[in-house]
Structure formats: structure tokens, C-alpha cells
Amino acid sequence: MNWIAALGRATLGLLAAIGRVAMFFGTAVTHLLWPPFYPRELALSLLNIGWLSLPVVGLTAIFTGGALALQIYAGGARFNAEAVVPQIVAIGMVRELGPVLVGLMIAARVTSSIAAEIATMKVTEQIDALVTLSTHPMKYLTVPRVLAATLVVPLLVAVGDVIGIFGGYAVATGTLGFNAAAYIQNTVDFLQMRDITSSLVKGAVFGCIAALMGCYFGMNSGRGAQGVGRATKGSVEAAAVLILAANFVLTGVFFSV
């Protein structure tokens, strides 16, 4: 009977955690709507999360696109379907790999740094200091980060999609003997509006999740260096798992007819 109790406890714990995160998100949204606003913080977050993530996003996408082209070519060759490389690279990048890989890179790069920064602020009483200086930590720290990530990660995904497709193109035309103009034509013809919309929506949701988890775990950090370490680790785990789960749900919403 013990395992039933344990299962029950785990379920309750999970539900409570989901409730706390939902409350946290709700509070962030109300603070987003009510002044004061902190445009400088938003601009800094846009720079940090968007612009400074470009190199890692670009590198991730180009290698993935290239590898994808090689695999599709090799796999396609088994039943004489090598020609589908441009189409499958485009679909694979735009629908799945672009958003997911960018989301995971953002979880690695941005979620961890947000969590560590806010947790350190919490541990060193900087969050308390903000409160005593009549500045709400949710407004000043959480809102700019979550808003910036939600706005800018779709752009990163778009960049990732394009660079990934270019990676496939470079490999296909460089070593697999594809015609350059035909490759681009095939790609453009094949992609539908829905593919692109889904890519951007996924980017927005993943960005929101990534920043929200960083803020949530940071704000709820335990004490000391160990608290900061735990918060950082927990935030990246939660962000990665939630991004993959949300990806599954969104793929279902967009593509299961």
C-alpha cells in the first residue's frame, strides 16, 4: 500500500508545483499590465536574450541543418528518394528542429543565467533591498525578462530556421550534387504558412517558458551557494522538460488534422 501513498504524494506535489508556477505567471502578467514599467531593463533583456544568443543559435542551426541533409540523403537513397532533401530539411528545421533546438539552447544559456543571477540577488538580500526601495521585484526583474524572451525568441527561431536550411543547402549543393537554384525553389515551394506560424508560436512559448523558469527558480532559491546551485540546476531541468512537452502539445495542435 506504501507505493500508492508515495504515488499520491508525488502527484500532489507535482500539482502544487504546477499551481505555484501558474500563480507566479499570473502575477507576472498583472505586473506587465500595470505601471511603473522599466523600459531600460526590457532593453537590456532584449539585448542579452536576443542579440547575444545569435552566435550559439547560428552555430547550432547550421550544423543541424547540414547533418539533416546528410541523413535524409543517405536514408532517402535506400528507396531512391534522395531528391526530397530540400523539402524534408525545410520541414524538419522549421517545424521541429529549429524551435526545439533554439528553445533548448535558450534554456541552457538564458534560463541558467537568469536563475543564477536572481538566486544570487535573493541570497545576498538584493531582492529585499529592491522591495525596501519601493521597487517590485516581479516588475523590475521578472516582467522584463519574460517579456523580452517571449518577443525575441521567435526571431531567434526564425534566424535558426533560415540558417539551418542554409546548412542543408550548403551540404546538398556542395557535396551531394544538388542544383542550387532548384534547391531554393523546392524549399520555398514546399513550405506552407502554417509551418512558419507554428515555428514562431513555438518560439514565443519556449522563450516564455525559459525565462519564466529562470525567474521562478531564482526567486524561490534556498539560502547560500548551495541554494543558488540548486535553483540553477532546477530551472534548466524544468525549462528543458517543459519546452519538450509544450513542443509535443503544439505540434499536436498545429499538425494533427
Place this chain on the structure above:
Amino acid sequence: MITLDNIHKSFGDNHVLRGVDLHVARGTSMVIIGGSGTGKSITIKTILGLVAPETGTITVDGQDVSKTGDRDAFLARFGMLFQGAALFDSLPVWQNVAFRLLRGSLARPKAEAHEIAIEKLRRVGLTPDVADRLPAELSGGMQKRVGLARAIAAEPEIIFFDEPTTGLDPIMAGVINDLIREIVTEMGATTMTITHDMTSVRTIADNVAMLHGGKIRWTGPVSDIDAATDPYVDQFIHGRAEGPIETVR
């Protein structure tokens, strides 16, 4: 002006505050003494609403602090120096000091805020060249003084100082003690200061309260402290290892 009535606060089974009663009159300087870990910092944090007590009421000007409608306006009346300075390490020193003057209800032009920051830094014995440095580039004692400058920057009417002279050399400690005294006598501020330093107590205090065992063990005017018959107070102010206060805590 500030009244604490029967405040209790626990962390798990660590029952830190067990019924704190304290009154601080307007325009006076209250100094809280007591061994480390007795809950002095927590007591101050309950007044600011940073820590919610389990039971008890705290009033400022007769108004219950847990029922303030406009929290920003309420907090704008306070300044606080944290024990660990708690400077924002992403902002240069002057922006830390002028934090309140750069945003929110007390916002003013940047140039003016900068000027005030430089002036407050000078008052805590720091030269203008530290203004553009980041907090991480300063020594602990300098950070503490920046925290002090930030606490007084907007000239609040109630100021809390958590161990203002810890980590300072004796000369700088003297400067800070005089400054806090001046803030009370000249600006008419109401202050609460936590300290272990008996020189600070004698310079800063109008009244002294000793926290021990989760309660205010003794309180009275600073002039009475040497004559206090309470063995806990006697042991503390003379720094004796023998006495009723246990040395393993």
C-alpha cells in the same frame, strides 16, 4: 511611532522571536543589541514586511503595517542598510545610491540624482571616484558605506541600520557613528540600529533594547545601561565569557 506587540516568528522548529514587544518614539534613536543569531535582523525585517511574523501586530504611526494600502508610499518613508550591504551588483555605485531617485514616485532628473549620490557618498567618507565603479570592485567596508549612503539618499523619516560599523576600521566607525547621530538630531529621523559595538551604542543611542531568547530582555535609556542590574545586559556590555548567556549557541 513604531510599536511591536508580541511578535512571534519561527523558521521550521527554530523559534526565533518569542513575543517581542518594543516601542520606538518619533525622532529617537533605538539601538538593538544581542548575541548573533538572536533575531535582531529578523525583527527589523518584520517591520518592513520582508518577513511575515506568525502572530503579533506592528504599527507605524498607529497604522497596522500589514494593512497598508499603498505599499510604495509606505516603503518610501523608510531607508534600510542591510547587514550584507545588499548592493545591486549590476549597477555602478552612484546608481545604487540614487536608486530611489532614478525611478518611481521620488524620481528626479538624472543629473540631480547623480549630484545627490556624490554628496551622500562624501557624507559616508567616500570620494567621488568610487561613484562609477561597480560594487564588486569595493572592499566590504566600502560596500557597507555605499549601502549606508543608499539608505539615507532620499532622506527618509525612518531609517534602519543593520550593523553599520561591522567591518570598518575604528576611525571610519567613528565617522559613521557620528553620521547616524547627526541624522537623528539634525534631520529628526527615527532610527533603529543593530550593533555589537559598545562605542556605537554610546554614540548613537537614545534608548537601548537587548534581544535575548526571542524577547526583549531589557530596554531603557542609554544612560541607564551601565547601572542595569540585569545579568544578561551586564555580561553583554562587558563582553564577559562567564554569565547567563551561553557561549555555545
